[in-house]
Amino acid sequence: MAETIGVEVVYALKDRQEIASVNLPKGATIKDAVEASGLMEKYPEISLEKTGNKVGIYAKLAPLTTEVRDRDRIEIYRPLIADPKEVRRKRAKEGKVMKKGGGEADTDEGAASE
Numbered sequence: 036m037a038e039t040i041g042v043e044v045v046y047a048l049k050d051r052q053e054i055a056s057v058n059l060p061k062g063a064t065i066k067d068a069v070e071a072s073g074l075m076e077k078y079p080e081i082s083l084e085k086t087g088n089k090v091g092i093y094a095k096l097a098p099l100t101t102e103v104r105d106r107d108r109i110e111i112y113r114p115l116i117a118d119p120k121e122v123r124r125k126r127a128k129e130g131k132v133m134k135k136g137g138g139e140a141d142t143d144e145g146a147a148s149e
Contacts, residue, residue, distance in 0.1 A: 037061065038061040040106075041105060042057060
C-alpha cells in the first residue's frame with residue numbers, strides 16, 4: 036500500500052482564506068496538491084502557468100515541482116495590486132515623509148547623560 040501524506044492548500048482572498056485539506060501519495064508536488072485541492076475550479080482566476088499565481092510552502096516561494104511533505108501548508112499567492120517600489124518612488128516625488136516603526140525616533144528618553 037502506498038504511503039499517503041496530508042497537506043493544506045490555502046488561497047487568501049481579500050476578506051478571508053480558503054483552506055482545502057488533501058491527502059496525496061508520498062512524492063507528490065505542489066502542482067499535484069493545488070490541482071487536487073479543487074481551488075482552481077472554485078476560483079478560475081488561479082493559474083499555474085508561468086505568468087500566473089506564485090506558490091510557496093509556509094511563506095517561502097517554491098517552484099511547482101517541489102515535493103511536498105506531510106503537514107505542509109501550500110499557499111497560492113494573489114498578484115500584487117501595486118508595486119511597492121513604485122509606491123515609494125511616488126511618495127518621495129510628492130515629498131511625503133515615510134516613517135519607520137511605530138513611534139518617534141527623536142526622543143531624549145534613554146539617551147546617555149553628559
